[in-house]
Amino acid sequence: MNENPNIHMLALQNEILEAIATGMEFDAVAGLLCRRAEGLAPTAICSILSVDIEGRLHPVAAPSLPKHYSDALEGLAIGPSVGSCGTAAYFGKPIEVVDISIDPLWAPFTGLALPLGLMACWSTPIKAREGRVVATFAFYYRTKRGPSDLERLIVQTCVNLCGIALAQMEIQKKNHQLAFYDQLTDLPNRRCFDELITRKPRAGPTSFGLILLDIDHLKFINDTMGHMVGDALIKEVASRLRNAKLDLACRLGGDEFAIVVDPCPDHAALSLVVSALRNAMKEPFHSDGNTIVPQVTTGGVVYGIDGTNADLLRQNADFALYHAKETNRGGYIQFEPGLRTAITCRIEMIREVDQALADKRVVAYYQPLVRLDTGEIIGLEALARIKTTDGRIVAAGDFQAALSDREVACRLTDSILSQIANDVRSWIANGIPFQHVGINLSAADFRRNDLETRLSKTFDAANVSLKHVVLEVTETVLMGDPGNDTVRAIERLREKGMLVALDDFGTGYASLTHLLSFPVDIIKIDKSFVDRMLIDRPSEVIVEALIDIARKLDKKIIAEGIECSAQHERLRELGCTFGQGFHFARPADALTTTRLLRSFAQKLPFEPDQRRQTERNFPTTAIA
Numbered sequence: 001m002n003e004n005p006n007i008h009m010l011a012l013q014n015e016i017l018e019a020i021a022t023g024m025e026f027d028a029v030a031g032l033l034c035r036r037a038e039g040l041a042p043t044a045i046c047s048i049l050s051v052d053i054e055g056r057l058h059p060v061a062a063p064s065l066p067k068h069y070s071d072a073l074e075g076l077a078i079g080p081s082v083g084s085c086g087t088a089a090y091f092g093k094p095i096e097v098v099d100i101s102i103d104p105l106w107a108p109f110t111g112l113a114l115p116l117g118l119m120a121c122w123s124t125p126i127k128a129r130e131g132r133v134v135a136t137f138a139f140y141y142r143t144k145r146g147p148s149d150l151e152r153l154i155v156q157t158c159v160n161l162c163g164i165a166l167a168q169m170e171i172q173k174k175n176h177q178l179a180f181y182d183q184l185t186d187l188p189n190r191r192c193f194d195e196l197i198t199r200k201p202r203a204g205p206t207s208f209g210l211i212l213l214d215i216d217h218l219k220f221i222n223d224t225m226g227h228m229v230g231d232a233l234i235k236e237v238a239s240r241l242r243n244a245k246l247d248l249a250c251r252l253g254g255d256e257f258a259i260v261v262d263p264c265p266d267h268a269a270l271s272l273v274v275s276a277l278r279n280a281m282k283e284p285f286h287s288d289g290n291t292i293v294p295q296v297t298t299g300g301v302v303y304g305i306d307g308t309n310a311d312l313l314r315q316n317a318d319f320a321l322y323h324a325k326e327t328n329r330g331g332y333i334q335f336e337p338g339l340r341t342a343i344t345c346r347i348e349m350i351r352e353v354d355q356a357l358a359d360k361r362v363v364a365y366y367q368p369l370v371r372l373d374t375g376e377i378i379g380l381e382a383l384a385r386i387k388t389t390d391g392r393i394v395a396a397g398d399f400q401a402a403l404s405d406r407e408v409a410c411r412l413t414d415s416i417l418s419q420i421a422n423d424v425r426s427w428i429a430n431g432i433p434f435q436h437v438g439i440n441l442s443a444a445d446f447r448r449n450d451l452e453t454r455l456s457k458t459f460d461a462a463n464v465s466l467k468h469v470v471l472e473v474t475e476t477v478l479m480g481d482p483g484n485d486t487v488r489a490i491e492r493l494r495e496k497g498m499l500v501a502l503d504d505f506g507t508g509y510a511s512l513t514h515l516l517s518f519p520v521d522i523i524k525i526d527k528s529f530v531d532r533m534l535i536d537r538p539s540e541v542i543v544e545a546l547i548d549i550a551r552k553l554d555k556k557i558i559a560e561g562i563e564c565s566a567q568h569e570r571l572r573e574l575g576c577t578f579g580q581g582f583h584f585a586r587p588a589d590a591l592t593t594t595r596l597l598r599s600f601a602q603k604l605p606f607e608p609d610q611r612r613q614t615e616r617n618f619p620t621t622a623i624a
């Protein structure tokens, strides 16, 4: 090399940096680097090995060495006398062996090197930024000698370039990890899953299955045990999916996972995988002093049976999971075309309620709440009804599914609220003994964070005190909000003087702990307990215990859905003070309710201050 070697180094550097910048893989960069180094130092044979975190060598590039030589080095542990490269990596400094045949470092490897005419070897470690040796760069010679000055310059340049290429590779690996893997569980993420499932149907004729999985009650766990425990549950489910080695599991986000089952000819095969998966969830685990048994809901589809393109398959799997969550929590539902109809029905229902709201065909009906001892009406529950265009009355139970639509649910509340406010004003104005009205609220009412304003505005406009209002919320509404905003909102509303009733008690996650921690004044025992009470001893025991606990916690109890005098009598004997049900009165319009109130409402001594009336009679006096 007659010219200035620096010019050659610069050219080498430019070429390699360009290769790195255009995204060439590390192995390819290393190969190119070896060939260029050998071009500049024609009597040298170049080799690059990588060193893994456990200190093992892996050949990366050695274009002029036979494959069997590189293969022999694969997996070799570095050490204080492991040839030139293994030793250089071990000590983190260059090792020059000028005569392989006699150097003790090479003693175990002479049989490998000498037959190939490799007489000397000079190896330089390549370090990562944090100082760990991640690779070695070696020059072998066919004569017993050390490196020339030019060779030192070449190696110095190559080692720097290798370091840059490796750092770049690390960044790429990290970016790839960030882009395609979930940080919490290390499972492939939604993006990775999307790419996989989009490519998959084209990959071959064999069928595969897709299971979507949702962790049940994650919000509840986040709320009651904290987000650390929630995260631990997600990680636990992920690791059980991984350990069960079922198939490829991805975390789609939140509490949702996808499992690709390949191959999978039909639904029977998919069900087997679901069973294995559910078995894997059976054992409890412990986190932060809590014992949790993970519960999951799943829905599944099979390629070819439930769709032949990625979008349709995913959509159908979503339908199956959605339906499982609605109708079979903790269970599995395989897709079938009928599911689409069920879901379309709900959409149709939303449209109908929306139309009824627009036409002002949503009306507030009222059902009396009575004292079980005297039969007097001590309050009302407002229940929404839709008047159909042909004059029929549709009960809320028949369009309740539409209230899962947030906008419709909020508009329905607004409409009912203003009707209630007007009806109450007219009762009070006409001297009709009236105490409280219960208003059913949906989760959506708490999402907008404006419930307090809506209530105040509506009741102020009608000049009616909010002390007449009992807010009825279910556990699902209370628990369905991981941020606990709902509970805080309810606390604020109570401070304004409204009472809060826990509706449908016993149908949700119901635990006694919740009774203690929820900010409620009244507990409404669900109709299902009242139904079973006379035929099923445990139900009766539960009702009795609830009445007792409520009394001790200074909360009031109302039994719902009393349909016959036997239930009425038994509840009285058990010490229940209030009830509601067809046995006393069905929900009726405002006019009928006015008549009922006139005849049967608990008569109160005249008190100009409605608030004091309220406090005296419901819930306090009647219970005392």
Ligand code: C2E
Pocket: 367, 382, 383, 384, 395, 396, 397, 398, 400, 403, 412, 413, 416, 440, 441, 442, 472, 503, 504, 560, 561, 562, 563, 580, 581, 582, 583, 587
């Ligand atoms: P809920 O709050 O538990 O209301 C009690 C339901 O039980 C009412 O059904 C009522 O008509 C019915 N019921 C009362 N006594 C008896 C009885 O003795 N036997 C039987 N079989 N049923 C009885 P409805 O009006 O169809 O309402 C169903 C659900 O719809 C309500 O359950 C409530 O969760 C919801 N809902 C009703 N009105 C509204 C509303 O204005 N807003 C919201 N967000 N939800 C409402």
Ligand code: CA
Pocket: 381, 440, 472, 503
């Ligand atoms: Ca209710």
Ligand code: CA
Pocket: 503, 504, 524, 526, 560
């Ligand atoms: Ca109820």
